[in-house]
Each structure stands twice: as C-alpha cells, then as structure tokens.
Amino acid sequence: xxxxxxxxxxxxxxxxxxxxxxxxxxxxxxxxxxxxxxxxxxxxxxxxxxxxxxxxxxxxxxxxxxxxxxxxxxxxxxxxxxxxxxxxxxxxxxxxxxxxxxxxxxxxxxxxxxxxxxxxxxxxxxxxxxxxxxxxxxxxxxxxxxxxxxxxxxxxxxxxxxxxxxxxxxxxxxxxxxxxxxxxxxxxxxxxxxxxxxxxxxxxxxxxxxx
Numbered sequence: 232x233x234x235x236x237x238x239x240x241x242x243x244x245x246x247x248x249x250x251x252x253x254x255x256x257x258x259x260x261x262x263x264x265x266x267x268x269x270x271x272x273x274x275x276x277x278x279x280x281x282x283x284x285x286x287x288x289x290x291x292x293x294x295x296x297x298x299x300x301x302x303x304x305x306x307x308x309x310x311x312x313x314x315x316x317x318x319x320x321x322x323x324x325x326x327x328x329x330x331x332x333x334x335x336x337x338x339x340x341x342x343x344x345x346x347x348x349x350x351x352x353x354x355x356x357x358x359x360x361x362x363x364x365x366x367x368x369x370x371x372x373x374x375x376x377x378x379x380x381x382x383x384x385x386x387x388x389x390x391x392x393x394x395x396x397x398x399x400x401x402x403x404x405x406x407x408x409x410x411x412x413x414x415x416x417x418x419x420x421x422x423x424x425x426x427x428x429x430x431x432x433x434x435x436x437x438x439x440x441x442x
Contacts, residue, residue, distance in 0.1 A: 249394065250367060251395065251398045252400045254401050255400045255401065256399070258399050258401070258402050258403065259288075262283045262289060263283055280361050283359060283362055286329055287356075289329060290329055290332040291324050291326055291327065291358075292324075292332070293323070294322060294349070295349050296318070298323075299325065301423070302325065302412070302415040302416060303325070303396070304419075305415050306407070309418065310415060311411060314326045314327065314407055315397050317394065318394055318395075319361060319362075319392075325407070326404075326406055328408040328409075329356075331412060333353070334408075335353055335412055336351075342416075342417055344416075348416050348420050361393070363394050
C-alpha cells in the first residue's frame with residue numbers, strides 16, 4: 232500500500248492561484264441545475280460564498296483542518312497532486328470525482344489505519360456544499376504564509392475563513408477518485424504515527440486490491 236502511487240495526471244508544480252478563472256467558474260456552475268443563475272449570482276456578488284450540489288460535477292471530501300492539510304501535503308509531495316481544494320470554517324474541502332463520497336468510507340473500512348483517520352464528511356449525490364467566493368475579498372489583510380501550501384490564516388489557531396487553496400482554473404479539472412484519496416488518508420495517518428510505526432505497518436495487501 233505504502234509504495235502504491237496512482238498514475239500522475241499532471242505536473243507536480245503546486246498551483247497557488249487564489250481565485251477562480253472563467254473556465255473554472257464554468258466548471259463550478261456546471262454542478263448546478265441552473266448554471267446561468269450561478270453566473271448571474273457571481274456577477275452581482277463576487278465576494279460572497281455560494282452553495283452548490285454534489286454528485287454530478289464533483290463530490291467533496293470534508294476533513295478537519297490539520298488532517299486535511301496533511302492529506303494535501305502528501306498528495307502534492309508524493310502523489311499525483313489534487314483537484315480543487317478549499318478551506319471553509321476551519322475545515323479542508325477536497326473536490327473529488329463523482330462517486331468518491333460513497334466509495335471512500337467503504338475502502339477505509341478495510342484499512343488497518345482507519346482508526347487513525349478522523350471522521351470525514353463525504354458529500355455526494357443529494358448533498359450540497361458551501362464554496363468560497365470566486366475571488367478573495369478586496370481589502371483583506373495580507374498575512375505572510377506559514378508554509379508553501381497553507382497560509383497562516385488557515386492554521387487551526389487562526390480565525391476560520393473561506394478561500395480557495397487550489398482554485399479551479401480549467402473547464403474540466405482532474406479530480407482524484409476514492410483510491411487516490413484512500414492513499415492520501417493512509418499516508419497522512421501514518422505520518423502522525425511516526426516513521427518507525429509507518430515502516431513497521433507497511434504491507435503488500437491493501438484495500439485497493441480488495442476493492
């Protein structure tokens with residue numbers, strides 16, 4: 232399991248755009264049954280969050296801030312990268328391929344490291360999520376980043392915010408599926424346990440082979 236990596240769909244240069252492009256907005260709007268209304272809302276209220284349904288254009292895996300941060304770190308340092316990622320009210324929203332919300336909990340159930348993974352909120356068909364504004368609020372105070380991936384404003388001790396960490400920038404973004412996010416969950420959980428326990432727990436058979 233620990234040595235398995237999905238095929239890399241794109242380069243590993245971490246995207247730092249904090250705002251959604253026009254193509255990215257088209258993709259987000261495609262999740263709504265009324266995309267034109269979403270575009271009209273964003274045109275009149277560009278700095279306001281909006282609510283979009285899951286299950287068609289994307290699912291969302293909603294993780295606690297610290298664990299979600301570790302997942303994204305792993306995805307970009309050792310894996311294929313991520314799809315769009317947002318921070319909202321102290322949690323990390325990882326946009327995933329449709330169907331992931333249903334499949335990921337079942338895969339985690341087969342993993343011996345599942346107990347080390349904090350409860351994840353998996354939003355799929357029939358659910359909706361709040362997404363950050365397309366653009367950062369004008370006049371917001373700039374804060375020096377704590378590291379390359381997560382600014383200081385997204386640290387667990389900082390006030391909760393709503394912003395894009397990896398903003399949608401194309402009309403058809405690559406989205407990780409349940410196998411990729413399972414890998415990220417397990418690697419993040421092992422990193423918490425420490426390198427010695429992580430090495431001792433490596434085994435050739437995993438939930439991926441059972442699923």
